[in-house]
Amino acid sequence: AQSVTQPDIHITVSEGASLELRCNYSYGATPYLFWYVQSPGQGLQLLLKYFSGDTLVQGIKGFEAEFKRSQSSFNLRKPSVHWSDAAEYFCAVGAPNSGYALNFGKGTSLLVTP
């Protein structure tokens, strides 16, 4: 079965600094990959997703992610973090031909300091 790991539970960055959140997956073929963001007291919102094609995916709010098959990774990046980016970030993996199911990582909590 597919699985997803987010190695970092908490990350702190200064406002204006760059950000990279790590996500590793385990699956026999190329899975469908997603990044969601959860602001405090809110539900999850999709930032971006990858199914096939260009391995660099652009999302909302200035985020991007790169799929690297050789490393089984789908890391999320942002060149300059804003205080409003402080939130919980979830990577999720879905398997083609398995229908609806998504497996979510445990999440990475991002703190942005002035």
Added chain:
Amino acid sequence: DAGVIQSPRHEVTEMGQEVTLRCKPISGHNSLFWYRQTMMRGLELLIYFNNNVPIDDSGMPEDRFSAKMPNASFSTLKIQPSEPRDSAVYFCASSRAGFSTDTQYFGPGTRLTVL
């Protein structure tokens, strides 16, 4: 669009009481998901409906949990009797067709506290 609507947003109850959580999916979406989020276990899929029919309830933890979707615009998740370990945030999400390629749109969640 109003997005996925959940009620109540917060629920505090005592052990042994019945709890009913409600969800209104986005109009036109054919698939609905109930998730539970806890610190220990993260985000877990409890049950998935497609066209109002429960397709997979393997994530429902015990017989104390039940879910229904009587029509395309309403679903409930019921816990009877509730226990302190059921304390969590419960999310409802909907998608157009339910395929893993479809974006799931989440509601704001219901924070349940069982004393």
